[in-house]
Amino acid sequence: MQVMVISLQIPADREYPSIQEALQWNHCRAFFYMWASGSAGVFAHTEKMEAKMVMTGARIVIETLLEHGVDTIFGYPGGSVIHIYDELYKKRGELRHYTTCHEQGAVHAADGYARVTGKPGVVIATSGPGATNLVTGIANAYLDSSPVVAITGNVPTHLLGRDSFQEVDISGITMPITKHNYIVKDIRALADTIHEAFSIACSGRPGPVLIDITKDVQTGTTEYEPSGCPTIHLPAQKKPADLDEKELDEAVQLIQAAERPYIYCGGGVVISNASEELLAFAENIDAPIGLSLMGLSAVPYVHPRFLGMVGMHGRYGATKILHESDLLIAVGTRFSDRSVGNKAEFLRNRKILQIDIDPAEIGKNLEVTLGLHGDAKAVLAALNSRMPRQRHAAWSRVVEDMKAHPDNNLEMDPARLTPQSIMDAVCRRMGEHVVATDVGQHQMWTSQYYRFKKPRTFITSGGLGAMGFGMGAAIGACIGSGKKRTVLFTSDGSFHMNMNEMATAVSNGLPLLVVLLNNHALGMVRQWQTLFFDGRYSHTMLDRRTDYVKLAEAFGAQGYRAETNEEFEQCLDAALRVQAPVLIECLIDSDERVLPMIPPGGSINDIILK
Amino acid sequence: MQSNQFIVSLLVSNHAGVLTRISSLFARRSFNIESLTVGVTQDPSLSRMTIVSWGDEYLREQIVKQLHKLVDVKKVQLMDQDRIVVRELMIVKIKLEDGKLAEVMQAVNAYRANVVDLSPSSIAVEITGEPTKLNAFLNFLSKYEIIEMCRTGPTALGRGSYCLENEP
Ligand SMILES: Cc1ncc(C[n+]2csc(CCOP(=O)(O)OP(=O)(O)O)c2C)c(N)n1
Numbered sequence: 001m002q003v004m005v006i007s008l009q010i011p012a013d014r015e016y017p018s019i020q021e022a023l024q025w026n027h028c029r030a031f032f033y034m035w036a037s038g039s040a041g042v043f044a045h046t047e048k049m050e051a052k053m054v055m056t057g058a059r060i061v062i063e064t065l066l067e068h069g070v071d072t073i074f075g076y077p078g079g080s081v082i083h084i085y086d087e088l089y090k091k092r093g094e095l096r097h098y099t100t101c102h103e104q105g106a107v108h109a110a111d112g113y114a115r116v117t118g119k120p121g122v123v124i125a126t127s128g129p130g131a132t133n134l135v136t137g138i139a140n141a142y143l144d145s146s147p148v149v150a151i152t153g154n155v156p157t158h159l160l161g162r163d164s165f166q167e168v169d170i171s172g173i174t175m176p177i178t179k180h181n182y183i184v185k186d187i188r189a190l191a192d193t194i195h196e197a198f199s200i201a202c203s204g205r206p207g208p209v210l211i212d213i214t215k216d217v218q219t220g221t222t223e224y225e226p227s228g229c230p231t232i233h234l235p236a237q238k239k240p241a242d243l244d245e246k247e248l249d250e251a252v253q254l255i256q257a258a259e260r261p262y263i264y265c266g267g268g269v270v271i272s273n274a275s276e277e278l279l280a281f282a283e284n285i286d287a288p289i290g291l292s293l294m295g296l297s298a299v300p301y302v303h304p305r306f307l308g309m310v311g312m313h314g315r316y317g318a319t320k321i322l323h324e325s326d327l328l329i330a331v332g333t334r335f336s337d338r339s340v341g342n343k344a345e346f347l348r349n350r351k352i353l354q355i356d357i358d359p360a361e362i363g364k365n366l367e368v369t370l371g372l373h374g375d376a377k378a379v380l381a382a383l384n385s386r387m388p389r390q391r392h393a394a395w396s397r398v399v400e401d402m403k404a405h406p407d408n409n410l411e412m413d414p415a416r417l418t419p420q421s422i423m424d425a426v427c428r429r430m431g432e433h434v435v436a437t438d439v440g441q442h443q444m445w446t447s448q449y450y451r452f453k454k455p456r457t458f459i460t461s462g463g464l465g466a467m468g469f470g471m472g473a474a475i476g477a478c479i480g481s482g483k484k485r486t487v488l489f490t491s492d493g494s495f496h497m498n499m500n501e502m503a504t505a506v507s508n509g510l511p512l513l514v515v516l517l518n519n520h521a522l523g524m525v526r527q528w529q530t531l532f533f534d535g536r537y538s539h540t541m542l543d544r545r546t547d548y549v550k551l552a553e554a555f556g557a558q559g560y561r562a563e564t565n566e567e568f569e570q571c572l573d574a575a576l577r578v579q580a581p582v583l584i585e586c587l588i589d590s591d592e593r594v595l596p597m598i599p600p601g602g603s604i605n606d607i608i609l610k
Numbered sequence: 611m612q613s614n615q616f617i618v619s620l621l622v623s624n625h626a627g628v629l630t631r632i633s634s635l636f637a638r639r640s641f642n643i644e645s646l647t648v649g650v651t652q653d654p655s656l657s658r659m660t661i662v663s664w665g666d667e668y669l670r671e672q673i674v675k676q677l678h679k680l681v682d683v684k685k686v687q688l689m690d691q692d693r694i695v696v697r698e699l700m701i702v703k704i705k706l707e708d709g710k711l712a713e714v715m716q717a718v719n720a721y722r723a724n725v726v727d728l729s730p731s732s733i734a735v736e737i738t739g740e741p742t743k744l745n746a747f748l749n750f751l752s753k754y755e756i757i758e759m760c761r762t763g764p765t766a767l768g769r770g771s772y773c774l775e776n777e778p
Contacts, residue, residue, distance in 0.1 A: 171627070172630070175630065175631060175634055176634055176635075176638050179681075180680075180681040183627075200681060358679070359675055359678075360672065360675035360676050360678070360679055363668075363671065364672060364675075
């Protein structure tokens with residue numbers, strides 16, 4: 001391994017591009033993270049380091065994390081990671097560790113943190129149950145392409161494979177839900193493994209990486225070379241390829257030939273920070289934009305180009321116009337069944353240009369006319385620079401008319417306390433804050449009604465649809481956004497799954513606003529039972545007697561209850577006066593439905609509007 | 611070989627768990643796997659795998675792309691069947707009935723197989739070749755009683771300059 005100890009004096013007034021130049025020269029990852037996050041803390045750290053020291057594995061874990069610019073960790077201690085926690089104790093000034101109530105909360109928090117900051121989220125858990133408690137969160141990060149680095153301890157190497165106390169094969173368990181994973185049994189491989197894990201989690205299409213470290217590796221010692229400049233271990237063929245000029249030209253031709261182009265984006269646009277390029281592109285080719293659930297917040301809700309969400313609970317106009325387009329330009333989306341519905345209808349009379357950083361996504365779920373492999377931001381920028389400006393007057397009129405179409409109207413009764421009025425009231429006060437959700441109707445209402453202004457402000461479990469995601473994710477998101485007030489929309493079902501994390505929010509004084517839409521039901525499943533099972537409400541009406549106000553208070557938070565719009569406004573005003581966790585229970589009708597809805601496998605022709 | 615069969619060759623890191631990653635990928639994505647062979651290469655850090663699979667154009671493309679995403683997969687290539695040498699090894703043990711040895715030996719010679727074991731009541735024959743040749747030999751042997759047999763599954767190498775390394 002090539003070692004470089006670099007100390008850079010960065011004058012505070014120096015422009016970032018010059019640092020970037022230095023980065024390119026050094027090919028240095030840690031610097032890059034810090035540069036990306038706008039902090040120069042790592043430079044100071046690097047200067048302090050000396051070459052070659054004998055260290056324990058546990059210490060190496062902490063040192064490598066610091067080298068990667070990590071300053072925040074979520075986790076839960078235990079016997080198999082006790083040595084790592086001991087080292088954490090020594091570095092508590094540099095590394096802030098948040099202890100959740102359950103490892104699931106910790107991994108969702110790391111995920112939420114990663115989504116808000118764009119930096120890798122780190123979670124630590126002990127062997128056995130600690131590790132298995134991570135599984136849902138890792139799967140969640142995998143399906144939503146979130147860079148999470150999970151570190152677990154395991155039993156000493158000589159006890160592996162003997163069903164020892166708290167031994168599980170967590171790398172085996174997580175193999176299909178991680179981008180890659182490791183079990184480290186040789187201390188000499190430890191540092192490089194951690195460096196490689198960070199490279200893999202953050203490069204290309206991001207995703208979770210798990211490192212399982214046996215206890216003897218943590219307690220053993222080896223000579224460690226603090227490089228301050230971790231080598232990037234990405235195998236050459238895993239590095240993103242350069243854009244293909246020929247394909248770009250073909251794409252330009254395809255777009256120029258289109259009369260009714262439509263841009264449809266997913267989470268890739270958010271991950272790639274491509275919002276600016278996207279809006280410029282839409283302007284350039286004169287096309288409307290529809291977003292998948294994961295794509296939400298990539299463009300401002302009120303932007304004239306934005307038609308709304310596409311998919312099962314997408315906006316009528318967004319889906320209808322998509323079905324009238326002759327070219328669909330898909331950016332950073334995998335065409336999930338929840339957004340596509342009936343494939344044949346989705347493809348009918350339409351060419352598809354798919355842009356994705358993961359070549360395996362191109363053509364995976366839908367047959368496409370042309371695929372462009374590359375980072376969304378780079379591809380859109382390249383297209384923008386090549387595209388002569390397009391105008392589609394007739395198409396624009398169709399699009400504008402659609403916005404005023406009665407079926408495009410999402411209004412709910414303004415007199416009652418409805419999901420819409422709730423979203424509205426919160427949004428008026430906190431339009432730029434980060435909003436997380438759990439899973440169910442409330443999640444869809446958030447995606448339909450919340451007027452997002454800035455990218456990375458909508459944190460939701462898209463691919464996995466994991467109830468219980470919300471509390472942990474909101475905690476991580478709140479911490480990632482510098483402890484700015486963060487909203488969680490949840491409901492009685494989901495909240496009960498991981499409400500324990502209220503305690504974490506209280507312990508850490510996080511200004512979390514939990515808005516619980518209580519419909520006394522597993523609303524989303526109940527809605528399906530209403531629509532497709534003749535109202536046979538099998539196990540979806542929960543006779544919970546939970547007093548949420550008292551519950552919040554019992555956790556040491558504040559609790560409010562609202563039954564009307566006036567009450568909710570008052571509760572909100574009161575909630576915003578405190579810099580601590582607050583829960584507001586909103587009583588809504590059990591029969592409130594998420595509409596429109598395209599039944600699974602259906603098309604716009606099957607849309608249920610009322 | 612079935613008409614929609616294809617061969618994928620891979621260079622993978624030679625360490626524990628790689629085979630699991632690959633077979634679990636095939637299982638979870640419902641990719642077909644006909645056979646898989648693996649062995650170390652001249653570079654001890656790398657193993658070479660030959661996977662025989664079958665399916666349509668879509669599956670071929672997805673298999674290659676999904677394999678390519680695995681960190682341990684250094685190189686993956688759909689092999690052009692006209693430019694490769696394919697070989698498989700089979701060992702068959704058949705029951706030797708009185709007076710049949712000469713007849714069996716004739717077939718063994720005709721197929722350029724080798725006798726690897728002979729006992730008063732059985733004979734074991736090893737044969738290497740294209741899978742079709744092995745099938746034909748096996749077909750011929752079916753008139754005897756096959757006690758047990760094993761096949762390695764095909765392994766393949768490009769001819770001449772057609773190598774896993776220097777193909778784009
Ligand atoms: C962990 C988990 N279990 C089960 C489900 C299936 N499921 C999807 S939505 C839903 C109901 C959610 O109820 P609630 O959290 O009260 O939200 P609501 O739909 O009422 O807004 C269920 C059970 C799921 N998505 N995740």
